[in-house]
Amino acid sequence: MKDNKQIGIYKAYLKEHLSKKRYNHSLNVANAAVMLAKKYGGDADKAYTAGLLHDIAKEMPAQEQLAIVKRSSLDVCEVETAAVPLFHAIAGAELVQELFGIRDMEIIKAIRYHTVACGGMSKLSVIIYMADLISEDRDYKDVARMRKLADKNLERAMCEALRFSISDSVAKGNTIPLSTLEAYNEYIKFKK
Numbered sequence: 699m700k701d702n703k704q705i706g707i708y709k710a711y712l713k714e715h716l717s718k719k720r721y722n723h724s725l726n727v728a729n730a731a732v733m734l735a736k737k738y739g740g741d742a743d744k745a746y747t748a749g750l751l752h753d754i755a756k757e758m759p760a761q762e763q764l765a766i767v768k769r770s771s772l773d774v775c776e777v778e779t780a781a782v783p784l785f786h787a788i789a790g791a792e793l794v795q796e797l798f799g800i801r802d803m804e805i806i807k808a809i810r811y812h813t814v815a816c817g818g819m820s821k822l823s824v825i826i827y828m829a830d831l832i833s834e835d836r837d838y839k840d841v842a843r844m845r846k847l848a849d850k851n852l853e854r855a856m857c858e859a860l861r862f863s864i865s866d867s868v869a870k871g872n873t874i875p876l877s878t879l880e881a882y883n884e885y886i887k888f889k890k
């Protein structure tokens with residue numbers, strides 16, 4: 699991926715506002731997103747930008763994230779305003795508009811839905827959701843299986859990822875945003 703001036707500005711901001719570990723994760727997600735975009739006919743430049751910026755708000759204090767969520771013009775459901783780990787995706791989608799003037803709704807939505815997913819996801823949104831799960835720094839139990847699946851069939855990988863995410867939320871007794879259920883209902887037809 700060519701490092702143009704704009705990408706340099708994004709990286710400088712992330713370096714200043716994220717831990718080394720999270721910055722490295724951001725680079726890895728951007729690279730995984732480009733790999734998936736090339737494989738599945740997505741826009742590699744948009745994939746790099748969205749992947750790089752997806753966790754831009756992750757290390758802001760939760761109260762600051764929530765303040766951004768509350769003034770967001772994006773669709774936000776009640777479940778999301780009550781779950782701290784979900785704030786950063788919405789706040790991030792706002793921040794990239796405010797800080798960098800990003801107006802591309804595909805990029806904004808890919809960042810906004812990278813944790814919860816939604817119905818009618820664009821290819822870019824699916825790519826960022828999956829890239830976040832298979833990036834090089836990930837080491838959860840099923841990561842090898844997920845990488846393999848993402849390499850073979852993007853829809854099936856998405857289906858498995860959503861099944862895992864929802865059953866994990868149920869097991870932990872967490873709430874589930876409606877948009878996640880909408881994505882699940884769309885992707886369950888790709889079940890093996």
Ligand SMILES: [Fe+2]
Nearest residue numbers: 752753812813
């Ligand atoms: Fe995230």
Ligand SMILES: [Fe+2]
Nearest residue numbers: 727752753830
């Ligand atoms: Fe992430």
